Amino acid sequence: MDTQKQVDKSVYEFFRYCGMDRWASYHHQLSEIIGVKPASVLEVGIGDGVVSSYLTRNTEIRYTSVDIADDVGADVVGSITALPFADKSFDIACAFEVLEHLPFEKLDTSLSELVRVAKKKVLISVPHFGPPLTFLLKLPFLPELKFAIKVPYPIQHFFNGQHYWELGKRGYSVQRLRNNLLKHFVIEKEYVPFENQYHHFFVLTPKV
Numbered sequence: 574m575d576t577q578k579q580v581d582k583s584v585y586e587f588f589r590y591c592g593m594d595r596w597a598s599y600h601h602q603l604s605e606i607i608g609v610k611p612a613s614v615l616e617v618g619i620g621d622g623v624v625s626s627y628l629t630r631n632t633e634i635r636y637t638s639v640d641i642a643d644d645v646g647a648d649v650v651g652s653i654t655a656l657p658f659a660d661k662s663f664d665i666a667c668a669f670e671v672l673e674h675l676p677f678e679k680l681d682t683s684l685s686e687l688v689r690v691a692k693k694k695v696l697i698s699v700p701h702f703g704p705p706l707t708f709l710l711k712l713p714f715l716p717e718l719k720f721a722i723k724v725p726y727p728i729q730h731f732f733n734g735q736h737y738w739e740l741g742k743r744g745y746s747v748q749r750l751r752n753n754l755l756k757h758f759v760i761e762k763e764y765v766p767f768e769n770q771y772h773h774f775f776v777l778t779p780k781v
């Protein structure tokens with residue numbers, strides 16, 4: 574494997590890792606997966622296991638996980654740059670908050686591997702830096718009004734032991750990532766959840 578474990582399992586301790594914003598992201602991860610109605614799904618980067626636990630306990634989806642770390646309980650130890658699975662092994666391949674843990678120069682290799690193993694969809698999310706401006710209004714008997722934008726603040730990114738890059742920082746525009754994605758996929762949908770302005774989601778269909 575050409576990548577290495579970056580963090581100890583202790584990073585996933587509840588009060589350190591699971592803020593309300595992350596639970597919002599779990600909701601979006603699960604809703605995007607379940608909405609496709611797949612028979613099988615591969616999750617690259619198991620994290621704290623919330624997604625795997627829900628899918629295996631509450632759905633009929635055949636779930637498989639792979640992670641570079643050997644102490645987080647993944648089904649298979651392996652790297653996203655060389656996934657140890659046959660072509661088109663899964664209906665969906667997911668990599669939520671994973672790609673930023675590799676240098677940007679390895680992005681195309683990682684995307685190629687996700688395309689190779691996925692039949693229907695690839696789902697990803699990546700960090701999107703930038704101070705958000707949000708507005709929420711809830712009045713009785715009326716729908717919620719929500720509004721959010723990111724205030725541009727393109728500071729330079731410095732490797733912190735985990736993230737090699739983040740969207741919104743100098744040199745890592747959303748359009749740069751889109752251009753890389755479009756080499757491999759049709760972008761069906763992208764969004765930043767109102768409840769977690771730090772995670773940018775993409776729903777992707779592999780190009781034939």
